Amino acid sequence: MNSTVETVLHLLWTFAQLSVLGFGGGKGIIPQMHADAVERYGWVTSQQFTQFYTIGKLVPGPTTIFAALVGYAATPGRPIIGAAAATIGMFVPSSIIMVGFDSLWDRFQASPWRTLIAHGLAPAIVGLVWSSVVTIGRGAPASIVAYGITAIVVLLTLRTKIGTPLLILLSGAVGVAALR
Amino acid sequence: MSVEVKKPGLGEIALTFAAISSTAFGGGQKASVRQQVLNRGWMDHERFMDGLEIAQVLPGPNILNLALYCGQRVRGIPGAVAAFLGASVPPFVIVLIAGALYFKFSSNPYVHGALRGCAAGALGLTIANALELTWDERTEWIRLVLVAITALTVSLLKMPLLLVLVAFGGAGIVHEYLRSRRKPRE
Numbered sequence: 001m002n003s004t005v006e007t008v009l010h011l012l013w014t015f016a017q018l019s020v021l022g023f024g025g026g027k028g029i030i031p032q033m034h035a036d037a038v039e040r041y042g043w044v045t046s047q048q049f050t051q052f053y054t055i056g057k058l059v060p061g062p063t064t065i066f067a068a069l070v071g072y073a074a075t076p077g078r079p080i081i082g083a084a085a086a087t088i089g090m091f092v093p094s095s096i097i098m099v100g101f102d103s104l105w106d107r108f109q110a111s112p113w114r115t116l117i118a119h120g121l122a123p124a125i126v127g128l129v130w131s132s133v134v135t136i137g138r139g140a141p142a143s144i145v146a147y148g149i150t151a152i153v154v155l156l157t158l159r160t161k162i163g164t165p166l167l168i169l170l171s172g173a174v175g176v177a178a179l180r
Numbered sequence: 181m182s183v184e185v186k187k188p189g190l191g192e193i194a195l196t197f198a199a200i201s202s203t204a205f206g207g208g209q210k211a212s213v214r215q216q217v218l219n220r221g222w223m224d225h226e227r228f229m230d231g232l233e234i235a236q237v238l239p240g241p242n243i244l245n246l247a248l249y250c251g252q253r254v255r256g257i258p259g260a261v262a263a264f265l266g267a268s269v270p271p272f273v274i275v276l277i278a279g280a281l282y283f284k285f286s287s288n289p290y291v292h293g294a295l296r297g298c299a300a301g302a303l304g305l306t307i308a309n310a311l312e313l314t315w316d317e318r319t320e321w322i323r324l325v326l327v328a329i330t331a332l333t334v335s336l337l338k339m340p341l342l343l344v345l346v347a348f349g350g351a352g353i354v355h356e357y358l359r360s361r362r363k364p365r366e
Contacts, residue, residue, distance in 0.1 A: 021341050022239040023349070027309075031334050032341035051286075051295050054302035055278050061201045061209075061271025062241030068272055072279040079283075083276055091268050094240030098248045099260050101238060112360060118237050120353030123323045124344060126313040127330020133306050134335045139299065146300040153304025158311065164205055168301045175297015180289045 004075050008085045010041060011071050015089030018067075022094055023121050026064040028128030033067070034135045043074035050139025058168050064090055145178045188222060188254055190262040196220070197247045197266030202274065209243040213250065222254045243267060320359075326352055 014036045018029045030053070037043045044052065049070070056066030071086025072079040140146060149171045156162055188196075196216050204212045210232065217228055231253065235245035244267050251263025285291040317323040330348045333339045339347075 018341070020239055021345060022241075023237075023345065025236065025242040026240065028344075029341060031338075035338060035340075047299075050299045050302070051282070054295070054298045055275065055282065057302050057305060058298065059271060059274045059278060060203055060205055061267070061274070062243055064241055065268075065271045065275050068275050069279045069282070072276070073283075079279070080276065083272070083279065087268070087272050091240070091244060091264075094238070095244065095248055095260075095264055098235070098238050098240055098245045099252055099257065101234065102249060102252050114233060114237050116353055116356050116360065118233075120356035121345070121349045122313075123317055123326035123352045124330045124348040126310065126317055127327045127348065128334060128341075128344065129306070129310045129313055130327070130331035131334035133303070133310055136299075136303050136306055140303045141296040141300060146296065149297060149300040150304040150307065153301045154308045154311070157305055157308035163208075164305060167305065168298050171301025171304070172294040172298040175293045175295070175300070176290050178293070179296040179300075180293035 004078050004081065007043075007075050008081060011043075011074060011082060011085040012089040014041070015067050015071075015086050016093045019090050019093040020097065022064070024125035024128075026062065027132070028125045029064070030132035031128060031135045033070075034138075037070045037074075041074070044070055046139035048073060048139070050136050053136055054168065058165055141179055143179065145174070149174055188220065190255060190258055192220075193251050193255060193259055194262040194266035197251070197263050198270050201243065201247075201267045202270035204243075210246065213243070213246050217250050222250060227253065322355060323352070326355075 018026075018033055018036075021032070022029050034046070034049055038046055038049050052066045052069040052073075053063070055069060056063040059065065065087065067086040067090040068083040071082035071084070073082075074086070075082030140150070153167050153171060156167060197213075200209060200212045200216065214228055214232075217223060218225060223231075228250075231246060231249035232242075235242050235249055238245060244264070247263040247267035248260045251259035251261070253259070255262070282295075286295060314324070314327055317327055326348055330344060333348075334344055
């Protein structure tokens with residue numbers, strides 16, 4: 001089989017699985033995405049994975065759109081095809097579930113399962129976000145300046161209302177000066 | 181109370197979500213959707229809040245799920261398709277441009293430095309998010325234990341996501357069910 005076709009099928013299948021497991025807005029899928037994209041298929045390096053995730057946070061729309069960049073890198077001959085495959089895999093399955101549930105939704109209005117799922121899944125999702133910190137940290141630069149940027153961004157995020165894109169851009173400006 | 185509900189065209193739905201998805205970030209997206217949908221008279225506040233809840237419970241990006249809900253409520257499946265395209269195509273195009281620039285310039289030392297700085301910043305955002313979310317779980321010690329067990333098994337043992345959701349998500353749901361039988365949550 002043509003290697004691009006094979007990669008496209010792997011991209012579709014990999015991201016489709018992440019899509020249907022993307023509870024909590026997709027916050028919890030980062031460790032599994034890294035396991036698949038970096039360790040299993042070698043589509044991207046750890047450093048690229050972290051940088052793509054960063055770009056996902058920097059652009060408007062859902063962060064998980066960075067799946068497109070993983071697909072882009074996975075099919076060097078046809079980057080747009082790979083990017084489209086990864087994005088379709090990432091967004092279409094969860095959308096079908098959402099649209100399918102909407103017709104059942106009214107019948108479950110008074111039922112308590114919505115709160116059960118939302119509150120019940122939350123601790124596992126939060127644990128997965130901590131694992132994402134480890135995953136993203138593996139591809140982030142290891143130096144005193146980089147640790148300083150990370151620490152300051154943590155403080156600014158918790159203590160001020162500065163928006164996400166501005167914080168990342170400021171971090172980039174420090175990087176240009178000190179992390180070349 | 182009966183509110184006059186307007187039926188928008190498919191193009192209007194797609195363009196409304198395209199405008200939001202190409203300009204709004206993070207939590208601001210939900211506020212933008214709320215404002216647009218209510219101002220345009222597509223649905224009332226109660227309906228919107230229902231949609232926000234389902235969008236957050238089901239898998240998928242909240243903003244995309246919310247767009248699908250709104251599109252489907254006003255124009256059925258074609259409305260959902262229009263909303264999907266509006267909410268996903270602009271971010272896709274923007275991220276493609278970013279990708280093309282990335283592969284062209286990432287070896288340039290200045291760009292390389294900028295990317296490393298941005299990555300360190302994004303790590304900080306993720307840590308802050310984890311701290312805030314953990315703070316929300318402090319109400320019961322067992323929830324904090326679940327957070328810690330999940331983080332450790334995923335990071336150290338590379339436990340697959342499906343298994344994590346079944347085991348620890350399932351444990352959380354069972355705990356929540358037993359707790360709600362004793363004392364319903366407000």
